[in-house]
Amino acid sequence: MNFNHILIRYGEMALKGKNRHLFEQKLQSNLASKLKPFPAARIKKTRGRMYVLLNGEDPHDVMEHCQQVFGIHSLSFAVQVEKEEEQLKEAVMLAFNDAQNAKTFKISSKRTDKEFPIKSAELNPMLGGYILRNTEGVTVDVHDPDVEIKVEVRHDAAYITAQDYPGAGGLPVGTTGKSLLMLSGGIDSPVSGYLTMKRGVAIEAIHFHSPPYTSDRAKQKVLDLANELSKYGKKINVHVVPFTAIQQKIQREMPEGYSMTIMRRMMMRISEKLAHKQDILSITTGESLGQVASQTMESMNTINEVTNYPIIRPLVSMDKLEIIDIARKIGTYDISIRPYEDCCTVFVPKAPKTKPTRKNANYYEEKVDFNEDIEKALEETYVIQVNEAENKTKDQFDDLL
Amino acid sequence: MIYLDNSATTHPLPEVLESFHKVADRYYANPSSVHRFGSEAEYLLQQSRKQAAQLLNVDVSEVIFTSGGTEGNNMAIKGIALQHQSRGKHMITSKVEHPSVMEAFRALESLGFEVDYLDVDAEGRVNPQQVESVIRKDTILVSIMSVNNELGTVQPIEAIGSILKDYPKAFFHVDHVQGLGKIDLPLKEAGVDLCTLSGHKIHGLKGTGALIAQNHVSLFPLLHGGSQEHEQRAGTENLPGTVAFVKALRLIEENRKQKINKLKSLRQHLWNEVERIEQVVINSPKQGAPHIVNFSLPGYKPEVVIHALGEKDIFISTKSACSSKQPDVSSVLKACRLDHDLTTSALRVSLSYQNTEEEIDVFIDTLKKVIERLQPTMERSR
Structure with a gap:
């Protein structure tokens, strides 16, 4: 006997009155695309809950995938069995064993099918007794059990539900609009994207690529990062902006101390224009306060001047170590630390101004016209679509492996 | 025939040989080379590592490609001994291990390490209780094979692993060369810190394999040099062999399931x-x-x-x-x-x-x- 269902509970979104229907639909479609690698699995929606019918797919594998989908509060394995004593016993044992290290338990039975001969009050001790007889050092605790096993005898069958697994929380991706993530190859920006997605935001990414100063490996790194992020939503469009000409012009014509600030302002301008073109209403960055020269309050103020789009900065109040923890958890850390040059590291000035001002930046920029360069960069921008779920079949090396 | x-060894599968040949022919660049050709080779290596990690349910950072079983066993045993000798110099293994385990321990004995060689029963099985009875405060490694190469005895790896969970100082190494593709060994659940795999026993090629070393394990490398394989094993990567190994791994795991x-x-x-x-x-x-x-x-x-x-x-x-x-x-x-x-x-x-x-x-x-x-x-x- 093995689990044949996963029960999905959604906390926060269940509260969202009128929109609830839309939220549920989004969650269901996100789940469906997440579970593409499991062709037999089906998703069933009932009132206030969802079920994955496993149809023979590996329960733990599917569970792991479901745990990456935002908008789910918690999940449990469940098994549907015939309304028959032996099957019920086997099922509660299976449910108990799923909670490794559980020392105490509680069985809560409900009998909707009143024709079933064993009453709820008799079911609990009967099934609980069976667990006690087949384990060692395990006791019943009805107040604060390590695991609560729910038994529901319905008309069609009996359902046994095992321990809770935590879901990813948040809101289903795509329910709260879209943001343009400025994705470098570093540790911060993917984490920032992840946290934004957690609040239901779909992501497109923009990356500034400066060949030959930055290599294909650096670009691949960004695509790999986007690929990891796509695990938490659906496909991600990565807009790759050829940035070499602008960087060279900045280096040639702007004072060295301001080159970093002005480069960031250019990136922000291009991002805003691209967002506008794509009907995206905000920009997300991995900025956090006080980490490096470009992330001082003065810097943020000067860079932010060039756009009035909302800038989402989920990391702004986080410590580096907290960010790294999340990066490890979501699988981007190992990719981020690959040692390739990115667009920010090649043209780094020796002594960037840590306290730039809007006035000075404008003064320098007025002398040189960047509009044409910006338009050209936007024209030459190309899109690469990444999708974790489908990537597996698309890779050129797949037939080798 | x-x-x-x-x-002893297996017939390499035709599709494995085909991959080997294609990679040797087309992607011969050094994965560490800066140029685009090198970066293709590096990407292929990354994909191989990713696939191996997925198949074995470990992290990509936990896969070290090696030249096979003998190297993996030596790397694990000597690597732990040299890296952690300040914690203790006592180690435990069994009397029925492969020579590449046995002789590695003998060599360490000559350097002043102390090794307990556990008896086995008439079927070649180690008794997990015996592991517990000889383990000491200064035990730094327990090394037991998953499947005996002469008898086919399956060792109680999970039982030993669960005993060792109470001894965080002792690392657990499993020589899984004979078990790979034949028995299920969930590494994390079984508490296995290090696990040796070999390619040519699963219809891959000689000179290929991997050592799985969980992220919390640090080893003293056998081979110093470049920073390949997470700085655990220097030397230009054997990309064709590695790709062939990982493909063989996928195929043998499919076979095991079906x-x-x-x-x-x-x-x-x-x-x-x-x-x-x-x-x-x-x-x-x-x-x-x-x-x-x-x-x-x-x-x-x-x-x-x-x-x-x-x-x-x-x-x-x-x-x-x-x-x-x-x-x-x-x-x-x-x-x-x-x-x-x-x-x-x-x-x-x-x-x-x-x-x-x-x-x-x-x-x-x-x-x-x-x-x-x-x-x-x-x-x-x-």
């Missing part, structure tokens, strides 16, 4: 037929790995039987290939305290997913004829 020596029962029943068939031969004493445990049957023909010199079968293009082996050049007694069988008669006359038949029932029938038939033919001479020389 009927090849029944799959525990055809394991077929292999089990093939072994059962072999077992039943061998058992019927009057002169035979079976040494393997009944509940052993699904691909190994070891039996003795007391009084018959195993080399002679092997050569006689070889004349008919049937290939089986005595003891393990790695120790069969040394004469006479099998140390594994001796550790099981079997009679001298049995330890000096053991034969090993080892199966692959490719073997068929017909092949087994031909083998049995031929074996019976060989026994009959040799009987008069053997009887005389006893």
